[in-house]
Amino acid sequence: xxxxxxxxxxxxxxxxxxxxxxxxxxxxxFVEVDPKIMLIRDSLPGANCGxxxxxxxxxxxxxxxxxxxxxxxxxxxxxxxxxxxCAIMGVSADALETVAxxxxxxSKDHAVAxxxxxxxxxxxxxxxxxxxxxxxxxxxxxxxxxVTVCLFDAIHMGDDGLPHVDxxxxxxxxxxxxxxxxxLLVHFNKTDKGAFARCNNRNKMIPQxxxxxxxxxxxxxxxxxxxxxxAIHLVDGIPVVDYEKCTxxxxxxxxxxxxxxxxx
Numbered sequence: 131x132x133x134x135x136x137x138x139x140x141x142x143x144x145x146x147x148x149x150x151x152x153x154x155x156x157x158x159x160f161v162e163v164d165p166k167i168m169l170i171r172d173s174l175p176g177a178n179c180g181x182x183x184x185x186x187x188x189x190x191x192x193x194x195x196x197x198x199x200x201x202x203x204x205x206x207x208x209x210x211x212x213x214x215x216c217a218i219m220g221v222s223a224d225a226l227e228t229v230a231x232x233x234x235x236x237s238k239d240h241a242v243a244x245x246x247x248x249x250x251x252x253x254x255x256x257x258x259x260x261x262x263x264x265x266x267x268x269x270x271x272x273x274x275x276x277v278t279v280c281l282f283d284a285i286h287m288g289d290d291g292l293p294h295v296d297x298x299x300x301x302x303x304x305x306x307x308x309x310x311x312x313x314l315l316v317h318f319n320k321t322d323k324g325a326f327a328r329c330n331n332r333n334k335m336i337p338q339x340x341x342x343x344x345x346x347x348x349x350x351x352x353x354x355x356x357x358x359x360x361a362i363h364l365v366d367g368i369p370v371v372d373y374e375k376c377t378x379x380x381x382x383x384x385x386x387x388x389x390x391x392x393x394x
Contacts, residue, residue: 166195166218173214174204179281181205181303194219206282206303228302230276230285230295231318235328235390236269237290241343254311265342268330270314276306318394324376325353325362325383325391327369334367347390356385 170191178186182203184193193199194215201219202212208227216222242265249259253271256263263271272291284299285306293306293315307315314330329347333339339348349367361375362382369382369391383391 179303206301227320228317229297229300234270234314240345279305279309322373329390352385353382356381
């Protein structure tokens with residue numbers, strides 16, 4: 131009986147000492163947390179998609195509270211989230227809602243394949259192993275790496291072998307853009323209206339372009355000459371539109387012989 135009482139006394143004493151030490155060190159090493167961090171974190175969608183450039187929502191919230199990140203930087207949350215975060219930080223929201231758009235129309239029917247590919251079924255592997263499965267070295271490989279990383283079910287592979295973006299679901303987080311090894315997916319501001327080029331072929335050899343893809347841009351410049359507003363120019367052989375000047379007149383679209391341009 132004495133042994134039991136002795137054991138209980140020792141245990142109680144140890145618990146008391148350890149409790150005191152824990153309380154003491156908690157005060158000594160206490161790090162004050164900015165209350166804004168939790169407020170910002172609660173305003174975020176919690177997707178941890180990385181579209182803001184940070185490892186997750188917690189890291190982004192800390193960076194915003196510390197003044198190291200743009201309060202409008204959560205692309206997944208869109209304007210509503212930007213408004214909430216900016217209100218917490220006491221600044222004005224300037225977020226632009228964006229979606230991912232594919233700058234390629236080299237489908238199975240349009241882009242010539244090199245042959246039968248039997249390697250690992252990812253776009254990156256196909257490029258590393260065979261320098262791509264299509265004759266056009268800028269073409270979409272069609273294995274859907276972008277689909278795999280999308281957290282919002284906004285991209286699906288079509289029967290044509292190209293990824294198709296559901297803009298009603300796309301949050302503009304940018305994960306598919308980062309994942310695409312060909313850099314064919316780009317951010318497009320929802321507020322912009324005008325022509326968009328669905329080609330990324332920068333080859334300067336026109337005969338080779340025509341042989342590799344029936345809908346490739348072969349740098350004829352007809353779109354540039356057709357534009358009366360100086361809103362379109364060839365940059366590295368690709369039509370680039372200035373949306374502040376573009377009026378959606380459709381002249382460049384009609385002038386393009388391979389239907390590279392379309393109005394958004």
